[in-house]
Every structure is written in structure tokens, then in C-alpha cells.
Amino acid sequence: MLAQRISLLSGPGTAAAREAVAAAAATGRHIIDLAAGEVIIEPPLSVCEGAIAAIKAGTNRYTDSIGLPPLRKAIAEKLSAETGIAWDTEDIVVTAGAKQGLLDAALAVLNPGDEVIIIRPCWPTFSSQVLLAGAKPVFVDARPPTYIPDIEAIRAAVAPHTQAIIINSPNNPTGAVYDRATLQAIGDLAVNHHLWIVSDECYSSFVFAGARHESIVMAHPGVRSRTILVNAFSKELAITGWRLGYFAAPREIVSAAKTLQSHTTSNANVIAQHAILHHLQVGDGRFEREMHQRLSQARNTGLLILSGLQHVATPGAEGSFFLYLDLSRLISILPAGGPLRSTDDIARFLLAEAGVASIAGNTFGDLNGLRLSFGAPPDLLELGLKRVVETLNNLKKKQTAA
Ligand code: PLP
Numbered sequence: 056m057l058a059q060r061i062s063l064l065s066g067p068g069t070a071a072a073r074e075a076v077a078a079a080a081a082t083g084r085h086i087i088d089l090a091a092g093e094v095i096i097e098p099p100l101s102v103c104e105g106a107i108a109a110i111k112a113g114t115n116r117y118t119d120s121i122g123l124p125p126l127r128k129a130i131a132e133k134l135s136a137e138t139g140i141a142w143d144t145e146d147i148v149v150t151a152g153a154k155q156g157l158l159d160a161a162l163a164v165l166n167p168g169d170e171v172i173i174i175r176p177c178w179p180t181f182s183s184q185v186l187l188a189g190a191k192p193v194f195v196d197a198r199p200p201t202y203i204p205d206i207e208a209i210r211a212a213v214a215p216h217t218q219a220i221i222i223n224s225p226n227n228p229t230g231a232v233y234d235r236a237t238l239q240a241i242g243d244l245a246v247n248h249h250l251w252i253v254s255d256e257c258y259s260s261f262v263f264a265g266a267r268h269e270s271i272v273m274a275h276p277g278v279r280s281r282t283i284l285v286n287a288f289s290k291e292l293a294i295t296g297w298r299l300g301y302f303a304a305p306r307e308i309v310s311a312a313k314t315l316q317s318h319t320t321s322n323a324n325v326i327a328q329h330a331i332l333h334h335l336q337v338g339d340g341r342f343e344r345e346m347h348q349r350l351s352q353a354r355n356t357g358l359l360i361l362s363g364l365q366h367v368a369t370p371g372a373e374g375s376f377f378l379y380l381d382l383s384r385l386i387s388i389l390p391a392g393g394p395l396r397s398t399d400d401i402a403r404f405l406l407a408e409a410g411v412a413s414i415a416g417n418t419f420g421d422l423n424g425l426r427l428s429f430g431a432p433p434d435l436l437e438l439g440l441k442r443v444v445e446t447l448n449n450l451k452k453k454q455t456a457a
Contacts, residue, residue, distance in 0.1 A: 063186040069179070069414060076412040087431070087439035090412040092227065093295045094350065094376060094430035099342035102292055105333025109326050116325065120317040121309065122149025122301070123328050129335040130301050134284075137259070138273050146303045148312045151323045152295075153257040153287035155316075156302040157221075158184050160283040163311035164251045165190040169218035174204045176379075176419035178227050178255075190218065194420060199381040200368060202229035206240040213244065219251035220244070225258040225268060225374025228419045228426040232266045232374035235274045242275025252282040257300070258375040260291045260343060263354050266373035280305055288331055290376075293346065297327040350376055353429040353436055360440040365448045376430040378440075382416075383423040388451060395450065398425050404450075409442040 072090035079086045121127070127147040134142045150156040157180065165171065167189035173181050175194040182192035195212050197204040209220070222241060224233035233241075245252050254271045262268045272279045287300030300323075302312075316322065357378050362369050366385040370378050382398050395401055402415040402425060416424025427443065429436055 060187055064183045069418060071418070072412060072414045075406060079406055079410075079412070084410055086406070086410050086412055087435050087442070088412045089427040089429075089431050089436065089439050089443075090414050091428055091430065093290065093428075094293045094346060095432050096293045096346055096349065096430075098292050098294045099334055099338060101334040101338045101342075102294060102297075102330045105330035106326050108333065109329035114325055114329055118322040118325050118328060119313075120322050121313045122147070122323060123325075123332065126328050126332045126335075127301075129332055131303075133335060134286075134303055138270050140272060140276070140279070142303050145306060145309065148302050148304065148309055148316075149323050149328060150287075150300045150302060150312075150316070151298040151320055152289055153255060153285050153300040154180060155298075155320065155323075156283075156285040156287070156300050156312075157181070157253065157255060158187070159312040159315050160219075160251075160253045160285065160302065160304075160308070161185055161188040161190070162315055163308050164219055164283075166218070168216055170214055170216045172209060172212050172217060172220040172250075174209075174222060176202070176228055176416060176421035176424055177221075178223065179418060179420075181221050181223075181255075182420075185221075191216075193217070196421075197229065197231065199383075199423075200371060202226065202231040202371075202379070203233060203237055204241075206237065206244070209241065210244060213248050213250075217248060217250060219253055221253045221255065222271065223255040223258075225256075225261055225266075227258060227375050228377050228414070228416070228424065229379045230370060230372040230375050230377050232262055232268060235269055238269060238271045238274035242271055242278040245278055245281055246275075250281065252278055253285065254282055255285045257285065257287045257290055259286060260347070261350060261376050262374045263351055264373060268374065283308055291343070292331075292334065294327075297324070297330070299323055299327040299331050349433070350429065353431075353433055354378075356433070356437055357427075357429045357440055360437065360444055363444045363448070366451075367447065372429075376428055378427045378429055379416075380425040380427070381423050382425055382447075385447060385450065386423070390451070398423060401425065401447075401450070405443060405446055409439075409446045411439045411442050411446075413443070 131142040165188040169190040398415040
């Protein structure tokens with residue numbers, strides 16, 4: 056019999072969409088994948104060159120469990136430049152992707168019975184990790200059209216056992232980018248109630264149309280001693296499979312992570328560590344600029360196509376690389392008793408009828424949403440979104456005829 060903790064975990068999360076795409080494609084159908092949480096682009100040459108050089112140099116051994124000191128130093132310098140706040144090597148932990156950083160944070164600060172506030176819609180791993188640590192997720196819903204959380208709703212969720220709040224801006228799946236006032240208010244709450252803040256900023260380089268990403272430690276410098284700032288190279292350098300992330304945190308958390316990682320994964324992959332170090336040393340920012348330019352264009356194209364939707368508002372999509380649709384109005388006008396009643400049904404219908412993979416909001420704890428990625432190759436994105444618009448606009452007609 057399996058341990059109870061396994062049954063606490065939410066299903067495979069966004070991985071379920073990956074499996075559905077693979078299953079549909081295995082039948083020989085050409086599926087346009089707008090479900091993936093990654094940008095489909097070749098990574099920077101400097102990363103690959105760094106990896107090849109490390110392999111050729113015979114780099115095969117364990118590293119310090121929280122990463123190579125020169126890499127931690129380079130990350131500290133990058134983060135200092137990005138935030139305007141000084142970080143040094145001792146503040147940084149190198150992890151196997153943001154996911155491990157988030158798990159370290161949960162295991163380091165949560166005890167059984169603690170509560171953790173999570174803003175919903177949310178990436179499903181947040182709550183699963185909180186549960187794994189024996190604590191309880193407490194959700195606060197952020198509502199359309201902005202999906203910026205209401206600070207009074209967060210305040211109302213704070214209880215005697217609240218130990219931490221997890222925020223994620225720019226947000227997966229909604230694309231919301233939290234404004235300074237919201238971050239400051241969350242910071243004040245955390246200070247007043249002695250909460251840890253876990254700030255997942257792994258989409259920090261993806262902000263568009265004049266939006267600006269600000270880390271909570273920039274908006275509210277007083278929270279630095281209670282913040283675990285998690286980030287990764289996975290999305291930023293289009294290397295999700297390389298598994299390289301990091302976090303910056305107070306020394307007690309760094310020290311806890313050193314112990315935790317030494318007993319779990321030992322260290323993040325040494326070749327990936329050298330590859331990123333090389334990129335941070337020689338990269339000229341061209342890859343990052345070109346990727347941003349491509350995504351910016353893709354977002355504009357996407358929003359233009361989606362403006363053709365009849366019962367669905369065009370999303371804000373200020374950050375991350377997701378177009379998050381609120382389908383509540385569309386669902387409300389579909390005939391009662393018809394086969395399509397939920398966003399899960401609609402996502403399945405889009406896959407079956409239009410050959411387009413998306414992710415239903417249910418995955419993120421939101422019954423009304425549908426996530427479409429504009430990280431897909433531009434030609435496929437355009438074709439896929441046109442099919443989505445046509446299919447959704449004809450949904451009512453089709454259901455009535457059926
Ligand atoms: N945090 C958020 C909000 C994500 O959306 C994802 C991946 O989709 C991750 C963390 C995981 O990042 P990594 O692949 O670096 O572990």
C-alpha cells in the first residue's frame with residue numbers, strides 16, 4: 056500500500072495535457088500544441104557550448120549541494136543587476152529547476168498544521184508541495200479581468216496557523232503582473248503577521264506592452280528577511296529539460312536547503328550548472344532580446360486573432376506567455392443539457408474537433424479558464440488560434456444542432 060501523502064497530490068497537473076497531446080498525435084493526427092508551458096525555440100548557443108566544454112573537460116563529479124560557488128556568484132550578480140538590491144553568493148541556492156526551489160522552501164518553513172495562502176488560479180504544484188510538507192493550502196481567488204488578488208480577501212484568509220503566502224507574478228496561468236501597490240500590501244500583511252513569502256518569479260523576463268515586473272523585495276524592501284525568491288533558467292533560456300533553477304533567501308533557508316538537497320538530489324546536474332555559468336559569463340543578451348521580440352509579436356498576433364471571439368473577452372496577457380480566456384459567459388449561453396458544460400469539456404472538444412491542445416482552468420483551480428500558450432512556433436500559433444476562435448464561435452450553433 057502506498058503512503059498517504061501520494062493521495063494528497065493533485066493529478067499530473069499540466070503533464071496531463073502533454074500526455075493528451077502525445078496520445079492524439081500517436082493516432083497520426085497533426086495536433087497544434089498550445090498547451091505547453093515552454094517556449095519552442097532553440098536555446099542560446101552559449102548554453103550549449105558551455106555544456107559541451109564541460110563534458111569535454113571531463114566534468115563528472117558531485118558539486119556542493121547548493122551549487123558551484125562561481126555559479127552562485129554569477130546568479131547573485133545577475134539578480135543584483137535585475138533588482139537593484141545587492142545579493143551575494145551566500146544568499147543563493149542552485150536547484151534542479153524552480154520546482155525544487157519551491158519544494159525546498161515548503162520543507163524548510165512548514166510544519167504539519169500550518170496554513171499557506173495561495174492565490175488561485177494557480178500552478179498546481181504549489182498546493183501539492185504544501186500538502187507534501189504536511190501543511191494546508193488556503194486559496195484566495197483572483198478574479199477576471201485582471202486576476203490581481205484583492206488584498207482584503209488575502210487579509211481575510213490570514214489565520215493563527217498561517218505560516219506563508221505563495222505569490223507568482225508574472226502569473227501562470229493568468230498572465231497577471233502584480234502592480235507595486237498590491238506587492239506592497241502583501242508585503243505589509245506578511246510583516247504584520249510574521250509570514251514567509253515564497254515569490255515564484257520564473258516568468259520575470261516575460262512582460263509585455265509596457266508592463267514592468269517588480270520583485271516583491273523591490274516593491275517592499277522590508278520583506279527581504281522573510282522572502283524566498285524563486286526563479287529558474289527553464290523558461291528564460293528555453294531549457295525546461297535541463298533542470299536548472301535557483302532561489303535567493305535568508306541564510307537560515309540557504310543552510311536548510313544545503314542539508315535538504317544533500318539528502319535528496321545531492322546537486323543540480325553539473326553539466327547544466329557549467330552551461331549556465333558559461334552563458335552568464337559570455338552571453339550578450341541577444342538571445343533574450345530576440346526571444347522577447349518573438350513573443351511580443353506572437354502576443355500581438357494572438358490578441359488580434361482572439362479579438363474575433365464572440366462571447367469571450369480578449370485577455371490581458373501582460374506577463375508570462377499565456378493567453379488566459381475567461382469562458383464563463385460562453386458557458387452560460389450554451390444549451391443546458393448539452394454535451395459541453397465545462398472548460399474541461401471544451402478543452403477536450405478543441406483537441407478532438409480543431410486539433411488544438413489547450414489547458415482547462417480546472418487544472419489551476421478555476422472552473423472558467425482556458426490557457427493557451429503563445430510560446431508555440433509562430434505559424435502554428437496563428438493557425439491554432441484561428442481554429443480556436445472558429446470553434447468557440449460556433450460552439451453554441453453546433454450544440455443546438457446536436
Ligand atoms: N513555477 C511556475 C509558476 C511554473 O509555471 C513552472 C513550470 O511550468 C515552474 C515553477 C517550474 O519551473 P522549473 O521547470 O524551472 O522547475
